Amino acid sequence: MINLTPGPSQLYFTVADHLKKALRENVLSLSHRSKDFEMIYQESTEGLRSLLGIPDTHSIVFTSSATEVWERSIQNLVAEKSFHFVNGAFSKRYHEIAQQLGKQALLREAAEGESFSDFSIPKDTELIAVTHNETSTGVSWPVNAIHSLKDNNPDALVVVDAVSSLPYPQFDYTKVDSVFFSVQKAFGMPAGLGVWIVNEACLAKAETLQAQGYQTGTYHNLSTLHAFAKKHQTPETPNVLGIYLLGKIVGDFLRRGILTLRRETDYKAAILYNTLQDHAQIKPLVQDVHWQSKTVIVANTGSHTAAIRTALQAKGLAPGEGYGKSKENQLRFANFPAHSKEQYELLVDTLAAF
Amino acid sequence: MINLTPGPSQLYFTVADHLKKALRENVLSLSHRSKDFEMIYQESTEGLRSLLGIPDTHSIVFTSSATEVWERSIQNLVAEKSFHFVNGAFSKRYHEIAQQLGKQALLREAAEGESFSDFSIPKDTELIAVTHNETSTGVSWPVNAIHSLKDNNPDALVVVDAVSSLPYPQFDYTKVDSVFFSVQKAFGMPAGLGVWIVNEACLAKAETLQAQGYQTGTYHNLSTLHAFAKKHQTPETPNVLGIYLLGKIVGDFLRRGILTLRRETDYKAAILYNTLQDHAQIKPLVQDVHWQSKTVIVANTGSHTAAIRTALQAKGLAPGEGYGKSKENQLRFANFPAHSKEQYELLVDTLAAF
Numbered sequence: 001m002i003n004l005t006p007g008p009s010q011l012y013f014t015v016a017d018h019l020k021k022a023l024r025e026n027v028l029s030l031s032h033r034s035k036d037f038e039m040i041y042q043e044s045t046e047g048l049r050s051l052l053g054i055p056d057t058h059s060i061v062f063t064s065s066a067t068e069v070w071e072r073s074i075q076n077l078v079a080e081k082s083f084h085f086v087n088g089a090f091s092k093r094y095h096e097i098a099q100q101l102g103k104q105a106l107l108r109e110a111a112e113g114e115s116f117s118d119f120s121i122p123k124d125t126e127l128i129a130v131t132h133n134e135t136s137t138g139v140s141w142p143v144n145a146i147h148s149l150k151d152n153n154p155d156a157l158v159v160v161d162a163v164s165s166l167p168y169p170q171f172d173y174t175k176v177d178s179v180f181f182s183v184q185k186a187f188g189m190p191a192g193l194g195v196w197i198v199n200e201a202c203l204a205k206a207e208t209l210q211a212q213g214y215q216t217g218t219y220h221n222l223s224t225l226h227a228f229a230k231k232h233q234t235p236e237t238p239n240v241l242g243i244y245l246l247g248k249i250v251g252d253f254l255r256r257g258i259l260t261l262r263r264e265t266d267y268k269a270a271i272l273y274n275t276l277q278d279h280a281q282i283k284p285l286v287q288d289v290h291w292q293s294k295t296v297i298v299a300n301t302g303s304h305t306a307a308i309r310t311a312l313q314a315k316g317l318a319p320g321e322g323y324g325k326s327k328e329n330q331l332r333f334a335n336f337p338a339h340s341k342e343q344y345e346l347l348v349d350t351l352a353a354f
Numbered sequence: 355m356i357n358l359t360p361g362p363s364q365l366y367f368t369v370a371d372h373l374k375k376a377l378r379e380n381v382l383s384l385s386h387r388s389k390d391f392e393m394i395y396q397e398s399t400e401g402l403r404s405l406l407g408i409p410d411t412h413s414i415v416f417t418s419s420a421t422e423v424w425e426r427s428i429q430n431l432v433a434e435k436s437f438h439f440v441n442g443a444f445s446k447r448y449h450e451i452a453q454q455l456g457k458q459a460l461l462r463e464a465a466e467g468e469s470f471s472d473f474s475i476p477k478d479t480e481l482i483a484v485t486h487n488e489t490s491t492g493v494s495w496p497v498n499a500i501h502s503l504k505d506n507n508p509d510a511l512v513v514v515d516a517v518s519s520l521p522y523p524q525f526d527y528t529k530v531d532s533v534f535f536s537v538q539k540a541f542g543m544p545a546g547l548g549v550w551i552v553n554e555a556c557l558a559k560a561e562t563l564q565a566q567g568y569q570t571g572t573y574h575n576l577s578t579l580h581a582f583a584k585k586h587q588t589p590e591t592p593n594v595l596g597i598y599l600l601g602k603i604v605g606d607f608l609r610r611g612i613l614t615l616r617r618e619t620d621y622k623a624a625i626l627y628n629t630l631q632d633h634a635q636i637k638p639l640v641q642d643v644h645w646q647s648k649t650v651i652v653a654n655t656g657s658h659t660a661a662i663r664t665a666l667q668a669k670g671l672a673p674g675e676g677y678g679k680s681k682e683n684q685l686r687f688a689n690f691p692a693h694s695k696e697q698y699e700l701l702v703d704t705l706a707a708f
Contacts, residue, residue: 008383008591016377023370028544029362064418064546067590071572100572184591190382192418192546192593215569218425218451236421237362237538239546239593 001313002343005320006135006164006296006334012188013338018248019241027244038232040244045229047250051258052166054197055173061225062234062243063194066163066182068220070097072196073127073178076206076222077157078103079214082127085116088134089323094161095129112326113137113298115291119149125156126205133165135185136323138284138298138332139291140165147175157202165295167253167337168265178202183242186295187249188338193242198222253337261337268335268344269294275348282308282351285330297333298322305329308354315350317343355667356697359674360489360518360650360688366542367692372602373595381598392586394598399583401604405612406520408551409527415579416588416597417548420517420536422574424451426550427481427532430560430576431511432457433568436481439470442488443677448515449483466680467491467652469645473503479510480559487519489539490677492638492652492686493645494519501529511556519649521607521691522619532556537596540649541603542692547596552576607691615691622689622698623648629702636662636705639684651687652676659683662708669704671697 003010022028030037045060054060063069074082074097082103084095087110098105106125110116121128128149133140150158157177162169164185171179178198184191206222216222219235228235253261273292276284276299285298301308305328312319322330333347357364376382384391399414408414417423428436428451436457438449441464452459460479464470475482482503487494504512511531516523518539525533532552538545560576570576573589582589607615627646630638630653639652655662659682666673676684687701 003380003383005385008385008594011383015382019373019377023373026357028369029357029365029538031359031362032545064422064593065590067573068418071574097572102569182591184383190593190595191386191591192596215456218454219421220425236419237536237545239418239544239596240362241544241595242546242593 001316001318002339003318004333004339004347005318006332007185008191009185009334009336010188010338011190012249012252014249014252015189015245018245022241022244028241030240032234032237032240037240040240040247041232044243044247044250045232047247047254048195051250051253053170053173058173058197058199059203059226059229061196061198061229062238063196063220064192064239065194066161066180067194069180069194069196070094071101072217072220072222073159073180074098074101074103076209076216077159077178077202078127079209079212080104081106081122081125082129083107083121083125083156084129085131086110087114087116087139088112088131088136090135090161090163091129091131094131098129110139113139113285113287115139115288119145119152121149121153121156125153127157127159128153129159129161131161132169133162133293133295135164135296137286138293138296139286140293140295142290143169143171147172150175157205165293167258168262168295170262173199183246185334186336187246188336189242189245189249192239193246195246196225198226264341265294265335268339268341269297271344271348272297272333272335275351279351281354295335297335299331299333300329301331302329304354305331308351311354312347312350315346317347317350355670355672356693357672358687358693358701359672360686361539362545363539363688363690364542364692365544366603366606368603368606369543369599372599376595376598382595384594386588386591386594391594394594394601395586398597398601398604399586401601401608402549405604405607407524407527412527412551412553413557413580413583415550415552415583416592417550417574418546418593419548420515420534421548423534423548423550424448425455426571426574426576427513427534428452428455428457430563430570431513431532431556432481433563433566434458435460435476435479436483437461437475437479437510438483439485440464441468441470441485441493442466442490444489444515444517445483445485448485452483464493467493467639467641469493469642473499473506475503475507475510479507481511481513482507483513483515485515486523487516487647487649489518489650491640492647492650493640494647494649496644497523497525501526504529511559519647521612522616522649524616527553537600539688540690541600542690543596543599543603546593547600549600550579552580618695619648619689622693622695623651625698625702626651626687626689629705633705635708649689651689653685653687654683655685656683658708659685662705665708666701666704669700671701671704
């Protein structure tokens with residue numbers, strides 16, 4: 001059965017082999033203070049740098065999840081005021097975490113499946129939180145709209161949750177101060193690792209807040225994470241296997257080529273959206289084509305939801321459920337590198353025949 | 355090569371098989387909101403309950419590391435005052451984290467390798483932090499001394515870092531409010547998971563602090579962790595594979611029997627300490643027999659350190675280095691369930707022949 005839920009999703013097809021190699025090479029009992037670990041760390045971060053085009057102005061650190069980055073980013077980058085674009089369950093949770101941490105967290109909301117039209121931000125905003133790809137609804141920001149936020153608000157830090165979209169989006173890293181994701185979505189890996197990319201402005205802000213006595217955390221405050229990253233280490237004993245597998249998967253992605261991965265994502269998204277658009281019973285949830293996610297595609301399946309799921313499962317395809325209250329009338333389709341063109345062709349043929 | 359470093363240490367011999375089964379059963383891409391995951395969570399926590407004799411008064415929650423528990427325990431259980439017994443690098447770090455979090459963190463220090471003799475605690479202490487087994491020096495508290503802390507300070511929460519000792523110590527859970535460990539030590543698993551056991555008094559304290567507006571964290575504050583644990587879930591996407599493997603290893607330990615595991619630990623510790631005591635060139639670092647760790651045994655090897663390491667490696671045994679500044683003149687030997695009696699007999703024979 002091919003797992004089309006948007007995460008944890010289908011494992012990338014090489015994971016099993018990499019795991020077996022990790023066992024043979026004793027990676028699973030490796031000390032996180034050894035040279036061998038440092039090489040694994042470096043393979044992983046340097047691979048990511050090549051794959052995503054991350055410049056040297058940005059540091060790459062590891063957390064245990066993207067959820068952790070929600071907390072750590074607010075603690076380390078905001079003294080008082082953050083601003084959140086909220087259009088679904090995950091962007092909402094990021095906003096709530098800022099509130100829990102006692103910040104003045106403003107928000108602009110869009111209805112389910114809708115795009116934003118007002119991009120004005122209060123002048124004294126310290127951090128603008130953008131959920132590039134809202135996993136619950138399949139609404140995705142055009143990257144240029146994110147870059148414009150920086151152009152129009154050069155003094156605010158633009159922080160992008162790219163959990164269920166990377167490695168697809170090609171960010172201009174001079175226009176995004178921080179990006180983060182977790183590995184169990186489009187990287188096709190087992191869960192338990194978050195990746196947090198931060199530029200020098202973020203590091204400087206964290207230092208300032210710490211010096212001013214703000215509570216920025218302990219072993220995982222940004223300064224400590226960065227200090228260890230420079231040595232290719234982590235402050236705590238990390239998920240060594242996760243960091244190892246990430247390096248290997250990134251290597252596989254590099255060999256396939258990021259352009260190929262992005263083109264295949266575009267192709268698969270196009271055939272699915274076309275099928276949904278032309279379908280008599282099913283429609284895409286997101287109507288504005290500029291904001292339709294390429295990596296998490298949500299269909300309004302209404303009263304046909306159960307029947308469509310059954311038809312897909314008969315072909316070996318397990319669609320994702322609609323999120324939360326939409327469980328009964330939507331289906332979600334992850335479009336990740338682990339999902340092949342052939343599987344997507346089978347998916348659209350099955351949907352079209354319904 | 356048998357890995358005798360005290361962690362990450364030798365994998366338990368069944369880990370590879372469990373991993374392969376996890377791959378076959380699609381555990382690595384399982385949703386953390388599925389019934390199957392809830393069953394995995396439950397297998398793991400109920401197994402731990404049986405193995406360690408944890409009563410229903412105590413909840414079991416998962417973090418990403420024991421380092422995380424250092425931070426979360428102080429945030430959730432201390433308004434102002436903690437008290438720390440410090441006798442090595444790891445107990446010191448716990449104390450530092452309390453300071454970083456702005457608490458009045460008192461400490462009582464013992465020199466490297468020494469035991470404590472003064473157990474008096476200021477009356478208004480909220481949390482007493484005990485590192486049951488100081489991994490850097492091999493000093494381990496007799497469990498009765500920990501239980502007495504509770505008898506003499508019934509109003510303070512007794513929190514025990516048992517990172518490199520569990521499942522060996524048999525705590526009286528009416529006398530310890532919280533215990534935590536990580537899985538890459540004596541459980542013989544890959545790193546990336548912390549286990550935090552807390553009683554009702556801890557949960558009540560966390561609720562009180564939260565109600566009073568203290569900063570107790572967000573997705574991993576104790577109330578949230580506990581609320582999800584009751585549903586056999588975690589707030590964030592966790593290290594699902596780690597939770598699965600823990601359940602399987604605990605199952606293996608239960609089949610071997612906790613009494614057998616403890617007796618074998620005692621046997622292996624006894625033959626190693628006897629050998630060190632009788633040796634002309636090597637001595638145990640810890641002299642007080644009541645405070646000699648059974649699970650991390652540290653030897654003063656002085657100028658013979660390199661030669662002894664070479665002799666052991668020739669027999670397929672990789673000893674752990676001394677910690678920090680003791681790298682050149684000490685060796686550390688983990689005595690975990692993954693280390694067999696036969697391996698320990700080979701170890702002592704090799705040392706005796708040196």
